[in-house]
Amino acid sequence: MLATADPVMLFTAIRAAQEDLGRRVDRRGAQVTPEEPVVIDLQRFTANLKTAWKAGEVRPTHKRSYRRTKPYPKRPTMLGPYEAQIWSxxxxxxxxxxxxxxxxxxxxxxxxxxxxxxxxxxxQ
Incomplete structure (x- = not known):
């Protein structure tokens, strides 16, 4: 089976799976209805390969930016009551x-x- 597999089609399927995984990670914890499976358009994918490397090809599975989930209260400083004295x-x-x-x-x-x-x- 591996000898007859098309490498471009396998690469396309991997990228589609990565994109699906990226969407699932972003929706993590949210109650959403399942989406339809991704339809692979081989022509569009291969045409995009010519220029994807120029833009850095950011994949959907790259780490998403950190979002703080809840604010943490700041602890009061022990120097607070003495700040005016220290400044003087x-x-x-x-x-x-x-x-x-x-x-x-x-x-x-x-x-x-x-x-x-x-x-x-x-x-010391």
């Missing part, structure tokens, strides 16, 4: 390092800022 320190001393800022925040609120926080910005 940085305006007074623009060369202030992150370690010094965290050291000052540890002096302001020892319960929220600890040595563990300070270790995250030191190069």
């Amino acid at each position: 320190w940085l305006e007074a001393e623009p060369t202030l390092s992150a370690a010094v800022v965290l050291q000052r925040l540890m002096n302001v609120d020892q319960t929220r800022f600890t040595n563990k926080s300070l270790r995250t910005c030191r190069w």
Whole structure:
């Protein structure tokens, strides 16, 4: 059977199956009625092969773009209540390092800022 198979017809059938698969993936989860099988037009397919490579030939089974399904709430930052204080320190001393800022925040609120926080910005 393989010896008598037409390679162009096999290639056309593969592309039609890829297109069908791409449509099914895009409809995933949606309640839709099944479509009729794809009719293969060999003349149109072979005529398209001459120029498909120029356009990059994007196949329908290529990965679709990511769509976020639901918004995730942003967590509040632990520096939020102290942002005005930090900005005033940085305006007074623009060369202030992150370690010094965290050291000052540890002096302001020892319960929220600890040595563990300070270790995250030191190069030791």
